[in-house]
Amino acid sequence: MRKTTIILFLLITTIASSQDYYHIQGTEKILTSKDSIQPYLNTVKNRYNKTSVEKYGYIANSVSYNLLETFQRNDSTITWVQLSLDLQKVDYKREEIFELKDKQLPAIEFVTLKGNKIDNKFIQGKVTFINLWFVNCAPCLKEIPKLNEIKKEFGEKVNFIAVTFDPKEKVLDFIERKPFDFEIAYDQMNLLKEGFKVSSYPKILIVDKSGKISFISNGIKEDDSESDNVKHSVEEIEEQLRDLVAK
Numbered sequence: 001m002r003k004t005t006i007i008l009f010l011l012i013t014t015i016a017s018s019q020d021y022y023h024i025q026g027t028e029k030i031l032t033s034k035d036s037i038q039p040y041l042n043t044v045k046n047r048y049n050k051t052s053v054e055k056y057g058y059i060a061n062s063v064s065y066n067l068l069e070t071f072q073r074n075d076s077t078i079t080w081v082q083l084s085l086d087l088q089k090v091d092y093k094r095e096e097i098f099e100l101k102d103k104q105l106p107a108i109e110f111v112t113l114k115g116n117k118i119d120n121k122f123i124q125g126k127v128t129f130i131n132l133w134f135v136n137c138a139p140c141l142k143e144i145p146k147l148n149e150i151k152k153e154f155g156e157k158v159n160f161i162a163v164t165f166d167p168k169e170k171v172l173d174f175i176e177r178k179p180f181d182f183e184i185a186y187d188q189m190n191l192l193k194e195g196f197k198v199s200s201y202p203k204i205l206i207v208d209k210s211g212k213i214s215f216i217s218n219g220i221k222e223d224d225s226e227s228d229n230v231k232h233s234v235e236e237i238e239e240q241l242r243d244l245v246a247k
Helices: 034-051 096-100 138-157 168-177 189-195 234-246
Strands: 003-013 058-073 076-089 109-111 117-119 127-132 158-163 183-185 203-207 213-217
Touching: 034 058, 096 213, 127 138, 127 234, 138 158, 138 234, 203 234, 213 234
Parallel strands: 127 158, 158 183
Antiparallel strands: 003 076, 058 076, 109 117, 127 203, 203 213
């Protein structure tokens, strides 16, 4: 894979003689210490990886900065900061399911293992978290404990639904050995293939209170070293849920 480095510039400004402020050029973001620059740049990197990889064909592996010349303007001390993003060329193929973002949830209607009937009308007015998975999917099973933690965090504020093509008996046997706290819809091959257009697992969808799909992910990221730009950390997913619940 080909690597390249892009150079951006930030402007650090001292706004008052008694306090140093770090003003990010081109934004309204003001930082209050030099130590806060690197965490902010990491946020920029993560935002780039979530929103720009498909457009530009590169993923950001790391971010660094260098302090350049300093000059005075009125009562402010201004220092230029050179920001370097280490970018790596990626072969990025967009799955059809991602075309559903910002669209209404496809028609759903099923009875879960708990005997609850769920359809589009049922979820209206409440944020809904949907996990697409199957029993023999190793990455799916690996993230179930974290999914259970997310459900515990939000409780009844959010609908939590897991959808699989596996038959009822196979799912029942599985959850006896490995608890999965979601409402589980089984035998849903047609919905997964025709409705959600799934070609790989797992997938996470978050649906807003109006029934629109506002977030789609390839699942939970294990750590920041993972290069999958459409996987997300538990913290990122919980942030999405909090924002939608608050609206």
